[in-house]
Amino acid sequence: MKSTLSPRPHNVVALEFILKDDTELRSAAYFLEHHFQEKDRAEEFLGKDSPLKDAIPEEELEKAKASWKRKAIALENLVSKNSLFAQVNANRQATLEGQRNKKYNWYEIGGCHSFRDLMKAVGLDKYYTGIYGSLSFETHALNASVEMWFKEDGSVYANKIRSPHNGSTTFSLACTFAISALHKLYEYLGDGADERDEFREFFIKYQKQRETVEYNLNQIILEN
Structure with missing residues (x-):
């Protein structure tokens, strides 16, 4: 079944949240996130009750x-240095206790307890259902039934995984x-006249390339 090319809104919203306030602390929390996740997985798979104990040679374990x-x-x-x-x-340990x-x-360092809270914190909560919700459906193939067609002979045709058909809407989104987050990043870095000119030049080229890609995606026709 089709699973659309997701624009990974998590990353863009996360960047906006980091840039909005307490940037250094929030970026530190974001940086450590995957290290903590790896730590949790290691404790799960390499701990006393490891599920790998009888699955791999003891020497490898x-x-x-x-x-x-x-x-x-x-x-x-x-962490200590x-x-x-x-x-x-310290915040993580205090939150996890009990x-x-x-x-x-990671965004709990800024008082958010869900991705919806995160979108609300950056003023994007009104898009949560319409954008994040629908993209989640696409990513997890929860709307797979709409990608099935029944032929006259009764057979079923399913759109392919990662099909680019109708992809222009998702690509445009x-x-x-992405461009919104990039603009905020430029602002945070304190653009001077040269940097603003550079961004303007980039944006003109970007718009032309974007229009070309969207046009090409709209030309794709499904073959039954």
């Missing part, structure tokens, strides 16, 4: 444990999100 131990020590050193990282870690599911998202 021990080697993986030793490798992770070295990385865990490096992560601890990284950076005040922002230490603050993020929780059953032990789930923590991705471009809109």
Whole structure:
């Protein structure tokens, strides 16, 4: 079934949230997120009750444990030597204390507890259902039934995975999100006259290329 080319709105909204306020602290939380996720997975798969215990040779399991131990020590050193990282870690530990599911998202450092809260924080909450919700349906193929056609002989034709058919709308949406975030990044960096001229030149080329891609995507016809 079709799964549309998603524009990854998470990343754009996250960038806007980071740039809006407490940029250094929020960027530190974002940076550490995948390290914490790796830590959680390592504890799950390399801990005392490891599901890998009887699935792989013991020698390989021990080697993986030793490798992770070295990385865990490096992560601890990284956190202890950076005040922002230490603050993020302390907030994370305090939030997780007493929780059953032990789930923590990096943006909780800014008081948000869901992606919807995150979109609200950057003034995009009105787009949550219409944009994020619909893209989530596409990404997870929850609307797969609309990508099926019944032929006259009773057979069924299904659109292919990652089909570019009707992709211009999603592509256009991705471009809109991306250029908005890029503009905010330029503003945060304190553009001078040269940088503004550079952005203007880039935007003109970008618009032409965007129109070309959208036109080409609209020319795609499904073959039954």
